[in-house]
Amino acid sequence: MKKYKLLIVTVTYKPDKKELTLFLNSYHRYNDLGDKAKLIIVDNSPQNSWEWRTFIQKYHDIDFISNPSNPGFGTSNNIGFARYESDYVLFINNDVEFIEPLFTSLLKEFDKDTSIGCIGIHQKGGAPSFFLKMTAPEGAKVDEFNQETHFISGAFMLFRSDLFVEIGMFDPNLFMYFEEFDLSERLLLKGYKTVFLDKYHFLHKAGHRTKQNEFAAQKGSDSFCYICKKYELDYKAKNDAYIKRMLKMIIYNLLFLNIKEVLKIRRIICYRKKVIKENFEL
Structure with a gap:
């Protein structure tokens, strides 16, 4: 089995095809690793809920896993990660767009400091790039990242693959939410760093939610x-x-x-x- 330098895993559920197209096109435009990178879509949509077979034909270099049982966000990311061996893995939302080449530069950051386990970067578009932990003390700074008191957004989490495995990957007991906090805590317990690099950017079109799901x-x-x-x-x-x-x-x-x-x-x-x-x- 081929081993990739970088796996990029995204999970979809009844995706907006226009939005997904923008994401995929931006990946092709700014992928600076070429065929050393592999993008995998794990689709949790019910079978026949959208014409993904027709849609995906023009993206023949992308792996597409139909996963209609929908076991949850974290488990689905684990499924995508397990498809291939890799040195690094990026878990990313698909309501985003790449706006600059990132991969080569970000992987070099791991070489600079072998204690780094996970990297997050700046989100343009209004969505927060990191959040305060539930364990953060009163008065902790909201806008200054500290791995002891913050966790990075799950919209972009880049891991060393071996460390991702070492900390136990995504907890399958979490269907959705709190995955980032959980992974951050497990990295800390193992003595590895989560870092936020503000000089790198991507666009996250999260929008302002006025209705509850x-x-x-x-x-x-x-x-x-x-x-x-x-x-x-x-x-x-x-x-x-x-x-x-x-x-x-x-x-x-x-x-x-x-x-x-x-x-x-x-x-x-x-x-x-x-x-x-x-x-x-x-």
């Missing part, structure tokens, strides 16, 4: 409970803050008489309270 919110609540138990974190303050945000959203939607959204958020809150009780209060 009920399924995603429920999975997020499940992941929140799992992570709190895994790392023995105090769930109360973070959960209270979450409930307050949801209540504010109810008030906001009531002002615009958006009753459907109000009812959805109420269901999200009820589900959150149920799983909190099941995991911590019984």
Whole structure:
């Protein structure tokens, strides 16, 4: 089996074909490793939900894995990673575009410091490039990356492949959300660094979400409970803050008489309270 210098893995679910096309075209334009790099799409969409066979024919150099069982974001990334051997692996969103050659320069950063396990870079387009951890102390700086108090965005996570395997890859118990925090903590425990390099850029078209995805919110609540138990974190303050945000959203939607959204958020809150009780209060 051929070993690649770099694997690029992205997970899709009923993707916007125009957006995906922009991502793939930008990859072809700025791939400075040529055939030493391999892009793999792991598609979690239900079978026959979109014409991916026709779509993918013009991208014959890209591997496409149909994965309709949809085992979750992390597990699907693990599936893509396992397809080939590689020196490095980049897990990336597909609502992004490359805007400059990155691969050769970023891989050299690992050579400069062998303790680096994961690299994140600057996201243009409004989405945050990194986030405060739940374990961050009060008063921690929001806009200055520190691996002890921050984790990089899951929209772009570049790993040394051997270290990704060493830390156990994505935790399959997390269907979605909190994967970045989990990977960051496991790298730290093994003595490896997560670094943020602001001088490199890509475009992330995340946009501003005004509506809640009920399924995603429920999975997020499940992941929140799992992570709190895994790392023995105090769930109360973070959960209270979450409930307050949801209540504010109810008030906001009531002002615009958006009753459907109000009812959805109420269901999200009820589900959150149920799983909190099941995991911590019984």
